[in-house]
Each structure stands twice: as C-alpha cells, then as structure tokens.
Amino acid sequence: MIEFFQALADPDNRFLTYAMAMGGLASIAFGIIGTFVTIKRISYLAGAISHSVFGGIGLALYLQVKMGISWFDPILGAVLAAVVSALVVGLVSIHAKEREDTIIGTLWAVGMACGILFIDKTPGYFSLSSYLFGDILLISHRDLVFVICLDVLIVGVVVLFFNRFFGVCFDNEFTLLRGINTTFFYLFLLVLTALTVVLLVRIVGIVLVIALLTIPPAIAGFYARRLWQMMLYSVLLCALFTWTGLGISYSLALSSGPTIIVLCGTVYLVLLAANKLVFTHNK
Amino acid sequence: METDISLKNVSFAYKKQPILENVTLSITHREFASIVGPNGGGKTTLLKLLLGLIHPDKGDIQVLGTPPEKARERIGYMPQYAHLDMNFPATVLDVVLMGRLKKSTFWFSKKDRDQAQKAIKTVDMTGFTHTGFNELSGGQKQRVLIARALCGRPDILLLDEPTANVDHETEENLFSILQELNRKMTILVVSHDLGFVSKYVKTVICVNRQVVFHPTTLVEGTMIKDIYYGDLKMVRHDHRCRGPLP
Numbered sequence: 001m002i003e004f005f006q007a008l009a010d011p012d013n014r015f016l017t018y019a020m021a022m023g024g025l026a027s028i029a030f031g032i033i034g035t036f037v038t039i040k041r042i043s044y045l046a047g048a049i050s051h052s053v054f055g056g057i058g059l060a061l062y063l064q065v066k067m068g069i070s071w072f073d074p075i076l077g078a079v080l081a082a083v084v085s086a087l088v089v090g091l092v093s094i095h096a097k098e099r100e101d102t103i104i105g106t107l108w109a110v111g112m113a114c115g116i117l118f119i120d121k122t123p124g125y126f127s128l129s130s131y132l133f134g135d136i137l138l139i140s141h142r143d144l145v146f147v148i149c150l151d152v153l154i155v156g157v158v159v160l161f162f163n164r165f166f167g168v169c170f171d172n173e174f175t176l177l178r179g180i181n182t183t184f185f186y187l188f189l190l191v192l193t194a195l196t197v198v199l200l201v202r203i204v205g206i207v208l209v210i211a212l213l214t215i216p217p218a219i220a221g222f223y224a225r226r227l228w229q230m231m232l233y234s235v236l237l238c239a240l241f242t243w244t245g246l247g248i249s250y251s252l253a254l255s256s257g258p259t260i261i262v263l264c265g266t267v268y269l270v271l272l273a274a275n276k277l278v279f280t281h282n283k
Numbered sequence: 284m285e286t287d288i289s290l291k292n293v294s295f296a297y298k299k300q301p302i303l304e305n306v307t308l309s310i311t312h313r314e315f316a317s318i319v320g321p322n323g324g325g326k327t328t329l330l331k332l333l334l335g336l337i338h339p340d341k342g343d344i345q346v347l348g349t350p351p352e353k354a355r356e357r358i359g360y361m362p363q364y365a366h367l368d369m370n371f372p373a374t375v376l377d378v379v380l381m382g383r384l385k386k387s388t389f390w391f392s393k394k395d396r397d398q399a400q401k402a403i404k405t406v407d408m409t410g411f412t413h414t415g416f417n418e419l420s421g422g423q424k425q426r427v428l429i430a431r432a433l434c435g436r437p438d439i440l441l442l443d444e445p446t447a448n449v450d451h452e453t454e455e456n457l458f459s460i461l462q463e464l465n466r467k468m469t470i471l472v473v474s475h476d477l478g479f480v481s482k483y484v485k486t487v488i489c490v491n492r493q494v495v496f497h498p499t500t501l502v503e504g505t506m507i508k509d510i511y512y513g514d515l516k517m518v519r520h521d522h523r524c525r526g527p528l529p
Binding site: 041166170175179224230 | 334336355356358360362367368370371372373374377378380381382384385386389390391415431435
C-alpha cells in the first residue's frame with residue numbers, strides 16, 4: 001500500500017491523481033442517484049440503461065471510423081443512448097404493466113447486441129474490456145470536467161426538488177394527488193440516472209455498473225433513518241470503496257473496476273450476515 | 284343540506300369487465316359513511332373515481348361542486364399501507380409532511396411543519412415525530428397515514444381499509460379519532476368489517492357493481508346478503524339502515 005501513496009505523490013503518475021479525483025467526485029453523483037435507484041427499486045431499469053449505453057458507444061465508433069463523422073465520439077453516443085433508453089424504459093415501466101420486465105429485459109439485450117454489431121462493421125480493433133469492465137486509469141482531464149458538471153447538476157436538482165423526489169419514490173399515487181406531475185419527476189430521475197450511468201461506465205464498466213450504484217446505498221440503508229442521511233452515507237461509502245479499491249488494484253496489479261466491486265460486494269455481504277446474526281441473537 | 288359528492292349514472296369497466304354499473308349516489312356534508320362490499324366489488328374503484336385517478340366510461344361525478352381532479356387539494360386520502368416500501372428511510376414527520384406537498388412551493392415552511400405536528404397530535408403520535416416510519420407497528424403506521432391525509436386540512440377524508448391488519452383495540456381507537464374528526468369533515472371509509480363499523484358510522488354504502496345507500500333505518504339481513512351474494516357471515520342487525528333507494 002505504501003508504494004501506492006508514493007506513486008500518488010509522484011508527478012509522473014498524473015493518471016493516478018486523476019483516478020483518485022475522479023473516484024471522489026463521481027461518488028457524489030453515485031451516492032445520491034444510487035440512493036434513489038435503491039429506494040425506488042429500479043436497479044433493473046438502471047441495468048437496462050447501462051447496457052443500452054454499449055449500443056450508443058458502438059454506433060459512435062461506427063459513425064466516427066467508418067462514416068468519418070469525427071465529432072460523434074463515443075461519449076456523445078453513450079450519453080445519447082443512455083438518455084433515449086431512460087425515457088423509453090421509463091415510459092414502458094409506467095404504461096406496460098404486466099409485460100414490464102420482459103420488455104425491459106429485451107431492451108437490455110438488444111441495446112448490448114446492437115453495440116457489438118456496430119463494432120463488427122467498424123474497421124480496426126477495439127478493446128471491449130475497458131467498456132465492459134471499466135478502466136479508471138484511462139480517465140482524462142475532460143472526464144473530470146464532465147463529472148464536476150454532473151455533480152453540480154445533480155446536487156442542484158436534488159436540493160431544489162427533494163420533497164417531490166421523496167414523494168415520487170415513497171408514494172407516487174399520493175404525490176400525484178397533491179398536484180405534483182409525478183410522471184415528469186420520475187422520468188427526470190431516470191434521465192439523471194442515465195447520465196450517472198455513463199459516468200460509471202468509465203470507472204467500473206457496463207457490466208458492473210449496477211453493483212456500484214446499489215451496494216453503497218444498500219449498506220447506508222442499514223444505518224440511515226432519513227433519506228438525506230442515506231444519500232450522505234452512500235456518497236462517503238462510495239468514495240471509500242473507490243479509493244481503497246484503486247489502492248488495492250494498483251498494489252496488486254489487478255483491474256480497477258472488478259477490484260472495487262469485489263471490495264464493496266464483500267463488505268455488504270459481511271455486514272448483511274452480521275446484521276442478521278445480531279438480529280436473530282436479540283430475538 | 285350541502286352535497287359534497289354526487290355521482291350520476293356512473294359506469295366503469297376494466298378490460299370490458301363491468302366494475303360499477305349505472306351508479307347514482309349523493310353524499311351530504313359531514314356524512315360519515317362506510318363503503319362495504321365483497322372483494323372485487325368496486326370499493327377501491329369508487330374511491331379512485333372520486334379522486335379522479337380514473338375516469339368513468341359513462342356518467343358524471345362532482346366532488347365539492349367541481350370535477351374530482353380539481354377537488355384533490357381539498358381531499359385527504361389515506362391509501363392501504365401494504366403497497367408502501369417498509370424499508371424506506373423516513374421519519375414520521377417526513378411522511379406526514381407529504382400531505383403538505385404543493386405545486387407552488389419547493390420546500391416546506393414553518394407553517395407546514397406546524398400543521399404536520401398538529402396532525403400528528405390529532406392521531407396521538409406526538410412522541411413518535413422523529414421515529415422511523417418502518418419502526419412502527421401496523422396500527423401506528425395507519426395513524427401516521429391518517430395524519431398525512433389530515434395535514435392538508437381537507438374537507439373530505441377518504442380512507443381505504445384503515446383498519447386492515449390491526450387488532451380490535453387499535454380499530455376502536457382509530458374509529459373514535461375519526462368520529463371526532465367527523466365534527467368538521469365528511470368521511471368515507473372503505474371497510475370489510477360491516478358489523479364493527481356500523482357502531483360508528485352514520486351510513487353504510489354497499490358496493491357490488493351496483494351501489495346501495497342505507498341511511499338511518501333498519502337494515503334487513505337478507506338485503507345485505509343479496510349484496511354479498513350470501514357470503515357474509517356476521518351481520519349486526521341493529522344499525523340504522525333501510526332498503527335500497529328507488
């Protein structure tokens with residue numbers, strides 16, 4: 001671990017400093033949005049959104065390399081695909097009552113498959129693994145600007161509409177009866193989730209997104225009594241896991257995304273088991 | 284007497300299955316009525332029509348002299364709590380404050396908090412203001428949801444099975460609170476325990492595709508049996524009801 005801190009202090013290792021800054025800043029967005037995803041029980045929707053992101057990345061690479069549309073870079077493709085799929089998935093979950101999970105499962109798989117097909121038709125070799133499992137060490141200055149903007153947006157929106165989001169998550173019907181446009185706020189929440197997912201894909205990749213979005217809030221849920229407390233604890237836990245995971249992955253030469261996920265997954269399961277034991281013991 | 288709620292020839296069908304047929308009903312101000320009927324008979328549908336959450340296929344509904352959607356702000360609604368997430372991180376005050384949500388403001392004011400505290404006091408939950416909602420018993424949760432319905436200072440209170448899954452003592456307690464509130468507002472309670480509620484309410488509204496309104500005179504056991512198709516076991520015959528209106 002000591003060599004990790006030495007490496008961090010070394011000005012040549014700019015990428016490590018970026019990675020640590022990215023981890024900390026991204027945790028603000030993850031903790032807040034992750035809390036909503038967990039309490040509204042829409043992690044399945046978040047999964048569908050994250051896999052459709054791959055379709056957007058594939059499309060962008062195809063347009064860029066094959067069609068020569070140079071401004072259409074993968075980040076733009078990812079953001080576009082995430083927002084469109086958030087709206088589609090949201091409308092499906094509101095209107096298609098019985099078939100909801102089937103339709104969302106289909107969108108999930110089709111989004112992913114489209115991405116692969118686009119990449120098949122794009123000349124050149126692309127390392128899929130950094131999209132699938134993330135690579136926080138490839139973070140650039142531009143990504144940092146992007147995450148700061150997203151943090152400002154999310155914190156601002158949540159402070160302004162906290163009570164409305166609370167209502168939509170806890171009791172949608174009652175909130176609607178109080179004159180609030182619940183459909184709008186639900187879709188708004190999904191769009192924010194989509195933007196956060198795009199950011200997460202850079203760090204832990206498409207496949208592992210759900211874990212980093214839901215595990216810190218799940219742990220926070222053990223100890224928080226109020227919604228804002230759950231958000232705060234989630235942000236702190238998320239930063240802690242990302243930083244510790246980065247340190248471990250650097251020291252042991254492991255992939256950063258999976259290291260972070262295994263770390264927070266293990267902590268969650270241990271705490272869950274411990275809580276169960278204490279609970280049954282007290283009974 | 285002022286009429287709070289009126290339905291004229293209202294029909295509603297779900298997937299071509301008629302739920303309510305040709306219902307005409309009028310409820311006066313400060314009525315305290317229980318809506319009873321078998322499962323699937325249309326009790327919840329009737330409530331949802333009154334809240335404007337669904338619209339009738341035929342007929343006209345007026346609540347407080349306007350279409351239901353416009354009257355929402357003046358209706359206090361308590362849903363069945365079974366559909367709420369029991370692990371949601373919220374205190375009693377957080378839940379009750381939802382009743383003060385408004386289109387025009389983003390944050391809760393001092394006045395909103397005061398009204399919420401007052402509503403919590405009305406249902407005897409003052410000691411639990413900062414307790415987690417998920418730490419409460421079933422009966423306490425019901426009381427909190429009544430407080431939430433109350434704190435918008437409604438003219439009409441609609442409660443969907445407020446005494447489901449609570450013991451008898453809690454049930455008595457809840458209904459005496461409602462009886463007290465009835466001095467100021469109209470109350471409609473969905474219940475499947477006719478025998479018990481008839482002790483408190485002024486009127487029984489039987490819903491099973493048709494709606495039969497029983498104010499003030501003796502109810503005939505056979506009539507309630509007709510409504511329930513004979514599957515109701517316990518019926519008290521000493522409450523004030525009479526046969527169906529023409």
